Amino acid sequence: MPTFTALQLIDLTARLFEAAGAPPAVARQVGASLVEANLTGHESHGVIRAVQYVRAIERGQINPRAELEVLRETPTTALLDAHWGFGQIAARRGMELAIAKARQHHLAAVGLRNSAHIGRLGEYVLMAAEQGLIGFMTCNSSLLVAPHGGVDRVFGTNPVAFAIPGGRQPFLTDFATSACAEGKLRVAQARDRSVPAGWILDRDRRPTTNPSDFYDGGVILPLGGHKGYGLLLMADLLGGALTGHGCTALPEHTSGNGVFMMAIDVEAFCPLAELASAIDRLFEHIKAGNRAPDCEEILIPGEPEMRSKAQRERDGIELPETTWRELVEAARQFGLREGLDHAAMT
Amino acid sequence: MPTFTALQLIDLTARLFEAAGAPPAVARQVGASLVEANLTGHESHGVIRAVQYVRAIERGQINPRAELEVLRETPTTALLDAHWGFGQIAARRGMELAIAKARQHHLAAVGLRNSAHIGRLGEYVLMAAEQGLIGFMTCNSSLLVAPHGGVDRVFGTNPVAFAIPGGRQPFLTDFATSACAEGKLRVAQARDRSVPAGWILDRDRRPTTNPSDFYDGGVILPLGGHKGYGLLLMADLLGGALTGHGCTALPEHTSGNGVFMMAIDVEAFCPLAELASAIDRLFEHIKAGNRAPDCEEILIPGEPEMRSKAQRERDGIELPETTWRELVEAARQFGLREGLDHAAMT
Numbered sequence: 001m002p003t004f005t006a007l008q009l010i011d012l013t014a015r016l017f018e019a020a021g022a023p024p025a026v027a028r029q030v031g032a033s034l035v036e037a038n039l040t041g042h043e044s045h046g047v048i049r050a051v052q053y054v055r056a057i058e059r060g061q062i063n064p065r066a067e068l069e070v071l072r073e074t075p076t077t078a079l080l081d082a083h084w085g086f087g088q089i090a091a092r093r094g095m096e097l098a099i100a101k102a103r104q105h106h107l108a109a110v111g112l113r114n115s116a117h118i119g120r121l122g123e124y125v126l127m128a129a130e131q132g133l134i135g136f137m138t139c140n141s142s143l144l145v146a147p148h149g150g151v152d153r154v155f156g157t158n159p160v161a162f163a164i165p166g167g168r169q170p171f172l173t174d175f176a177t178s179a180c181a182e183g184k185l186r187v188a189q190a191r192d193r194s195v196p197a198g199w200i201l202d203r204d205r206r207p208t209t210n211p212s213d214f215y216d217g218g219v220i221l222p223l224g225g226h227k228g229y230g231l232l233l234m235a236d237l238l239g240g241a242l243t244g245h246g247c248t249a250l251p252e253h254t255s256g257n258g259v260f261m262m263a264i265d266v267e268a269f270c271p272l273a274e275l276a277s278a279i280d281r282l283f284e285h286i287k288a289g290n291r292a293p294d295c296e297e298i299l300i301p302g303e304p305e306m307r308s309k310a311q312r313e314r315d316g317i318e319l320p321e322t323t324w325r326e327l328v329e330a331a332r333q334f335g336l337r338e339g340l341d342h343a344a345m346t
Numbered sequence: 347m348p349t350f351t352a353l354q355l356i357d358l359t360a361r362l363f364e365a366a367g368a369p370p371a372v373a374r375q376v377g378a379s380l381v382e383a384n385l386t387g388h389e390s391h392g393v394i395r396a397v398q399y400v401r402a403i404e405r406g407q408i409n410p411r412a413e414l415e416v417l418r419e420t421p422t423t424a425l426l427d428a429h430w431g432f433g434q435i436a437a438r439r440g441m442e443l444a445i446a447k448a449r450q451h452h453l454a455a456v457g458l459r460n461s462a463h464i465g466r467l468g469e470y471v472l473m474a475a476e477q478g479l480i481g482f483m484t485c486n487s488s489l490l491v492a493p494h495g496g497v498d499r500v501f502g503t504n505p506v507a508f509a510i511p512g513g514r515q516p517f518l519t520d521f522a523t524s525a526c527a528e529g530k531l532r533v534a535q536a537r538d539r540s541v542p543a544g545w546i547l548d549r550d551r552r553p554t555t556n557p558s559d560f561y562d563g564g565v566i567l568p569l570g571g572h573k574g575y576g577l578l579l580m581a582d583l584l585g586g587a588l589t590g591h592g593c594t595a596l597p598e599h600t601s602g603n604g605v606f607m608m609a610i611d612v613e614a615f616c617p618l619a620e621l622a623s624a625i626d627r628l629f630e631h632i633k634a635g636n637r638a639p640d641c642e643e644i645l646i647p648g649e650p651e652m653r654s655k656a657q658r659e660r661d662g663i664e665l666p667e668t669t670w671r672e673l674v675e676a677a678r679q680f681g682l683r684e685g686l687d688h689a690a691m692t
Contacts, residue, residue, distance in 0.1 A: 076422060076453040077614040107422040107453045107608075111615050134584075147632050149641035154632055162580050171583060173576025205638065224569045230519025230647040234508050237517060238480075241624040242615045249631050250624065262453075268423040269457050269588045278587040278596065285595050286493050286500055292551065295495035301576040 002324050003316040009035045012327060012339060013050045017086075019334035020057045022064035026089055033088040037120045038317045041308035044183030045120040048323050051330045053086070053117075061255060062086060062116045068093055071113075076101055079111045079243060087118030087257055095124040095135065095261055102133055102263035111243035112259035121161035122174035122305060124261065129163035129170040132272050134264040137161045139257040140239040140248050145178040145220045148229035151205040153219050154249045157181050158235035163302070165266065167276030169283070172302030177231035179221045185211040235260075348670050349662040355381045358673060358685060359396045363432075365680035366403045368410035372435055379434035383466045384663045387654035390529030391466040394669050397676045399432070399463075407601060408432060408462045414439055417459075422447055425457045425589060433464030433603055441470040441481065441607055448479055448609035457589035458605035467507035468520035468651060470607065475509035475516040478618050480610040483507045485603040486585040486594050491524040491566045494575035497551040499565050500595045503527050504581035509648070511612060513622030515629070518648030523577035525567045531557040581606075 013031035018024055030053070038046035056062040066085030070078055078097055082090035094110045101108030118124075121137045128135025141156025159181075161174035175181075179199045188195045194209040202208040203217030214220065222228030238260035240247035245258025266272050283300050291298055328340045359377035364370055376399070384392035402408040412431030416424055424443055428436035440456045447454030464470075467483045474481025487502025505527075507520035521527075525545045534541050540555040548554040549563030560566065568574030584606035586593035591604025612618050629646050637644055674686045 072615065074452050074614050076451055077611070079615050105422055105451070106420050107455050109453050109610060109614075134588075147635065147644055149638055149644045150632065150635045151638050152635040154635060162576070164580070164583050171579060173573075173580060175573045175576060177573075179570070201638075205636070223573055224525070226647065227519075227521045227523075227569055230508070230521060233517060233647060234510070234519060236628070237510050237621075237625065241621055241628070242480075242612065244616055244620075247624060247628045250627055252624075264455060265423070266588065268420050268455075269418065269425050270590055274590075275583075275587055278593060278598075279583065281596055282582070282587070282593045286496065289493065289496045289498040289500060290551070292495055292497050292547075298493055298495045301572065301579060 001318040001320055003318050005316055006035050006039055006313060008339070009038065009047050009317060009319075012331065013047055015336055015339075016050055016054060016327070016331055016334065017057075017064060019331075019336060020054045020064060022057075022086070026064060026086060029092065030086045030088045033092075033119055033123060035317070036123055038319075039309045039312045040120070040122065040305035041312075042120050042122075042305075044181070044186070047319070047327065049117070049119070051326045054330055056116065076105045076107055077109050077111075079113070081113050082115035082256075084114055084116055084256065087115045087259075090115045091118040091121075091124050091137075091259060091261075092127070094259065095127050095137070095263070098135075098261055098263040099128055099131055099133055102128075102265050103131075106265040106268040107262070109260065109262045111238075112257075112261070113243040113245035114256065115245070115259055116256045118257045118259060120174070121159050122163070122172055122302075125161045125163035125174070126170065126172055128263045129165040129172070132165050132266060134165070134266060135161075135163045135261070136264070137259065137261040138235040138238055139259040140236045140245070140253075141257055142255065143248055144182055145222060145232060146201070147232070148222050148226045151201055151219060155222075155232040155236055156248050157220065158232045158239070160231060160235060164279070165272065165276070166283070167280035169300065169306065170302060171279065171300065172305065175223075177223050177228050177235060179223050179228065182220065185214050185220075189215065347664040347666055349664050351662055352381050352385055352659060354685070355384065355393050355663060355665075358677065359393055361682055361685075362396055362400060362673070362677055362680065363403075363410060365677075365682060366400045366410060368403075368432070372410060372432060375438065376432045376434045379438075379465055379469060381663070382469055384665075385655045385658045386466070386468065386651035387658075388466050388468075388529075388651075390527070390532070393665070393673065395463070395465070397672045400676055402462065422451045422453055423455050423457075425459070427459050428461035428602075430460055430462055430602065433461045433605075436461045437464040437467075437470050437483075437605060437607075438473070440605065441473050441483070441609070444481075444607055444609040445474055445477055445479055448474075448611050449477075452611040452614040453608070455606070455608045457584075458603075458607070459589040459591035460602065461591070461605055462602045464603045464605060466520070467505050468509070468518055468648075471507045471509035471520070472516065472518055474609045475511040475518070478511050478612060480511070480612060481507075481509045481607070482610070483605065483607040484581040484584055485605040486582045486591070486599075487603055488601065489594055490528055491568060491578060492547070493578070494568050494572045497547055497565060501568075501578040501582055502594050503566065504578050504585070506577060506581060510625070511618065511622070512629070513626035515646065515652060516648060517625065517646065518651065521569075523569050523574050523581060525569050525574065528566065531560050531566075535561065 125135030246253030363373035471481030592599030
């Protein structure tokens with residue numbers, strides 16, 4: 001597979017978004033967010049999305065020059081309307097606002113409506129943790145997942161993400177509240193592999209382990225039955241109902257993500273150094289524990305992402321040939337030429 | 347099984363706690379919280395705990411006359427020390443404080459350390475929802491659950507609970523972030539039933555479906571692998587590390603629950619009536635959907651509890667003969683006589 005540096009991919013995607021109408025700073029930030037997903041090992045939220053975003057701009061679903069509007073604001077809360085700008089821009093601005101408010105008032109919550117796809121939530125909650133705050137975030141998304149006991153698509157895969165600043169490493173968890181993320185089905189399908197029982201039903205609402213059955217009119221199940229169902233609904237109500245973005249299954253929902261995020265000031269409760277010490281000791285204890293036979297190493301949530309990032313910053317980011325070709329074709333469409341020869345870049 | 351009204355059980359447990367040293371108002375509230383768990387169908391957190399609590403008082407693990415202390419406070423946050431008072435009292439006081447602060451500042455977070463067992467979290471987050479606020483709560487607990495990939499007991503079953511005020515009914519989710527609550531293993535063992543694969547490992551760290559293997563030195567697994575692991579750690583860090591109660595696996599943790607709770611003012615984001623309308627329409631849509639073959643009715647999270655409560659308020663609460671006998675014996679130990687004849691009460 002062709003291999004690129006992060007900077008090369010940020011440059012290329014930024015030029016693409018700029019050519020499609022985005023201001024330079026916006027184009028560069030969206031590119032950087034996509035590449036951050038590639039670096040952390042989440043290809044499904046990486047530069048593979050760039051051409052989708054360009055097509056969404058062409059269809060009028062993303063407005064690359066949208067201005068974020070503050071609809072309601074108090075010292076501790078804000079409701080933002082992204083007016084269908086890039087989700088990465090709106091989500092970062094939302095988390096920046098939450099961080100600023102939490103610095104002043106110890107706690108802040110920001111809702112975001114009419115946002116295009118925000119990508120990987122882990123990026124935004126880590127912004128809080130990097131500044132010594134706890135970050136929380138959830139959002140709804142498009143119709144893919146059944147309620148517990150049901151078989152119709154009612155929810156998105158509605159992720160929740162949570163980051164806590166630590167000592168040697170922060171804690172980061174970021175996952176779909178459905179049994180699986182849709183991206184995992186796509187990967188299994190591409191590799192012709194089956195998926196675990198309990199992830200999906202086929203179009204006739206029978207359990208199946210063939211990922212193609214999902215794309216043929218099937219449905220994803222909630223994580224752990226009624227538990228994931230509770231989280232799916234929580235995300236839909238906070239991200240969709242509270243913000244006015246719309247719950248996924250209701251007519252007012254069109255596309256994109258309705259988002260809810262919070263920042264919490266650690267030092268309102270305890271000195272950061274004390275929290276860091278407890279976290280370091282707990283992580284050490286966990287990692288030194290006995291392992292299951294199929295487990296090579298017990299990892300802390302967020303550790304796989306940090307390791308992937310360190311490795312790919314060093315060795316580069318591999319892209320499937322098809323992803324690269326799509327990017328190049330889109331770039332050529334906009335008359336871009338320079339830097340489209342990956343042989344020269346590897 | 348002998349059957350009682352809620353009032354009869356509140357009276358009896360309150361008299362028991364009062365005899366063990368609790369002030370009358372405290373005794374009555376703890377009794378009411380336990381009976382609320384019975385009413386909502388969560389026997390494992392109900393009056394079956396009353397005798398345990400009395401024994402904990404006798405051992406000095408619960409101080410029934412403890413005064414809650416505010417260790418740190420800002421307009422939006424507070425850190426409370428329960429000084430090993432009843433968890434039900436401390437958790438209610440904590441949530442009342444969060445609600446009062448959120449009414450003024452739209453958002454509030456309260457941490458609680460050195461609290462004895464707080465019981466069923468759903469009760470406290472519903473306090474927020476009943477007043478038009480969103481309630482969130484999590485806590486750590488005693489050593490029962492392995493990290494993802496590990497086989498040692500490192501976490502409690504660390505519940506998370508979330509309530510959102512609705513129109514016709516509130517949304518309430520409240521669940522253990524382990525594959526199962528410990529109570530479910532106890533029930534399966536008592537009924538000589540096996541449990542689903544993926545819930546527990548035996549003492550030799552092999553997968554098993556025999557619940558007795560857990561009590562013979564086994565371990566409970568996280569809900570959905572790395573996802574539940576993320577939630578377990580979140581609960582342990584918020585409830586244990588941030589509050590100073592202690593993370594379950596660290597030496598500073600002795601017993602009880604380290605608790606973190608939040609209240610969020612809906613109207614900082616949208617009028618309550620608008621949220622209620624969206625929620626009503628979404629719940630209607632979900633309930634009208636197609637069902638899986640083994641599902642008689644699609645329920646909304648919180649609905650099973652509300653139905654159980656309505657039924658038991660009407661028909662009474664059934665108690666296993668052993669639970670009743672334990673209560674009566676403890677009451678007699680304190681010289682209580684009146685109202686100990688369940689034949690007269692049914």
